[in-house]
Amino acid sequence: MPDNSALQFDRGAQVMTICNACRYCEQYCPVFPAMEQRVGFGKADLVYLANLCHNCGECLYACQYAPPHQFGVNVPQTLAAIRLQSYEEYCWPAFMGAAFRRSGVTAALVMTAMFAVLLVIATRAINPDALNQTAPAGDFYGVIPHAAMVSLFGLVGLYVTAALAVGLRRFQREAGIERPAFDRRALRDVLTLRHLHTTGVDCTTAEEVRSPWRRWFHHCTFYGFTLCFASTSVAAVYHTVFGWSAPYAYTSLPVVLGTIGGVGLIVGPSGLLALRRRRDLALSPDRQRGLDESFIALLLMTSLTGLALLVLRNRSVMGVLLAVHLGAVLALFVTLPYGKFVHGIYRAAALVKFARES
Numbered sequence: 001m002p003d004n005s006a007l008q009f010d011r012g013a014q015v016m017t018i019c020n021a022c023r024y025c026e027q028y029c030p031v032f033p034a035m036e037q038r039v040g041f042g043k044a045d046l047v048y049l050a051n052l053c054h055n056c057g058e059c060l061y062a063c064q065y066a067p068p069h070q071f072g073v074n075v076p077q078t079l080a081a082i083r084l085q086s087y088e089e090y091c092w093p094a095f096m097g098a099a100f101r102r103s104g105v106t107a108a109l110v111m112t113a114m115f116a117v118l119l120v121i122a123t124r125a126i127n128p129d130a131l132n133q134t135a136p137a138g139d140f141y142g143v144i145p146h147a148a149m150v151s152l153f154g155l156v157g158l159y160v161t162a163a164l165a166v167g168l169r170r171f172q173r174e175a176g177i178e179r180p181a182f183d184r185r186a187l188r189d190v191l192t193l194r195h196l197h198t199t200g201v202d203c204t205t206a207e208e209v210r211s212p213w214r215r216w217f218h219h220c221t222f223y224g225f226t227l228c229f230a231s232t233s234v235a236a237v238y239h240t241v242f243g244w245s246a247p248y249a250y251t252s253l254p255v256v257l258g259t260i261g262g263v264g265l266i267v268g269p270s271g272l273l274a275l276r277r278r279r280d281l282a283l284s285p286d287r288q289r290g291l292d293e294s295f296i297a298l299l300l301m302t303s304l305t306g307l308a309l310l311v312l313r314n315r316s317v318m319g320v321l322l323a324v325h326l327g328a329v330l331a332l333f334v335t336l337p338y339g340k341f342v343h344g345i346y347r348a349a350a351l352v353k354f355a356r357e358s
Helices: 005-022 031-036 043-052 058-062 075-090 094-102 105-126 146-175 184-192 213-242 253-278 288-311 318-338 341-357
Strands: 203-206 209-211
Touching: 005 031, 005 043, 005 075, 031 043, 031 341, 043 075, 043 146, 043 341, 058 075, 075 094, 075 146, 075 288, 075 341, 094 318, 105 288, 105 318, 146 318, 146 341, 184 341, 203 213, 203 253, 213 253, 213 288, 253 288, 288 318, 318 341
Parallel strands: none
Antiparallel strands: 203 209
């Protein structure tokens, strides 16, 4: 945890105490009804409220105690700082918490390039002609064998799953959240992002500026990622269960799912990046920018290289492009427990607690 963590929690308790006395914003989002059920604000309460916050910003513009008032109440920025600290503290292994502070677009690009180069070197060492093969057209496994792909991404997947599970359990224990069970209301809130538009139909991006785009771009990103995962899963079933080997036709289910998902992962992250650059800086700490933009960059690189690979899979450049795409996917997977991806997991757990409390 950063050295100023205690100060952040002290400030968070002060801000929530002021809000609990005022209660003007109680209709805006789940944070305020959850806050009203508490008379004091320890670390567990603040971690829970911070991850329940959707950073819509409505409360900042409605607050009579916001800067330049001497109280300087800024709920979105205060809770965002506590959220970032929770990401660092609960990650596993603990020393990787520093990755949250070092995240940036440059780091994402360097990691992708590093993995791509390593894949190229390993492929050339095993089969010098693999990267130049053109027959049969689009034969990815002719470049990198299926067993090698499964072994590599299987091991990475197991590590990432374990790291995310440990981080989630630590967060649940700290925030006093029971092990999540199915909750219909919480699931609906997660899948619809209903709290991104507060009490109205649009999300706040600046004072008196509202639009639905932040919510829709989040939907494109989430469901695009889900469709790409579904595409990979279907392809795995095709290969292992039915014995149908890639490449698959453009009209096949894995390709259709992957294409739609890839387009979603271009539209969504691109839109969020554009909104991020225009959004009021008072809504989040400066160091969150690198965390947000590095995750967006990895999503964009994964989707762009994947779609390029689909279009150019019959060309001689396919082998090198496959290594670049897999490098981007590998970089994305490795950083999932140490980047912005964890906020969706923690927020879902917080919504389960909120649904039960309500």
